[in-house]
Amino acid sequence: MAYGRDAQAEEILKEALAKDSKRIPVHAKLLEISAHRKDAKAFEQTAMKLKQLIDGKGPEWDKAAA
Numbered sequence: 001m002a003y004g005r006d007a008q009a010e011e012i013l014k015e016a017l018a019k020d021s022k023r024i025p026v027h028a029k030l031l032e033i034s035a036h037r038k039d040a041k042a043f044e045q046t047a048m049k050l051k052q053l054i055d056g057k058g059p060e061w062d063k064a065a066a
Contacts, residue, residue, distance in 0.1 A: 006033050022053060028060045 010033050016026050027050040034043035047064050054061055 006036060009033060021049075024050065024053060024060055027053065028063070031064050 010030065013026050013030050013033070016023060017030075027046055030046045031043060031050065034040075034046060050064055051061060
C-alpha cells in the first residue's frame with residue numbers, strides 16, 4: 001500500500017480471506033484500503049463482516065467505527 005499498490009494488496013488480502021475468512025487483521029487492512037480509496041460501499045461491506053466476527057467490540061471495531 002505504501003508504494004501505491006493498493007489494488008495488488010487488496011487482491012492478496014482477499015486471497016487470504018478466501019483461505020480463512022475469520023482473520024480479523026486482514027479485514028482491518030481491507031478497511032484501510034477502502035478508506036484510502038474513499039470507497040464507501042466496499043468499506044461498509046467489510047465493516048459489516050468485521051462487526052459480525054468481533055460482535056462490534058474491541059480496538060479493531062473502534063478504529064473502523066471512527
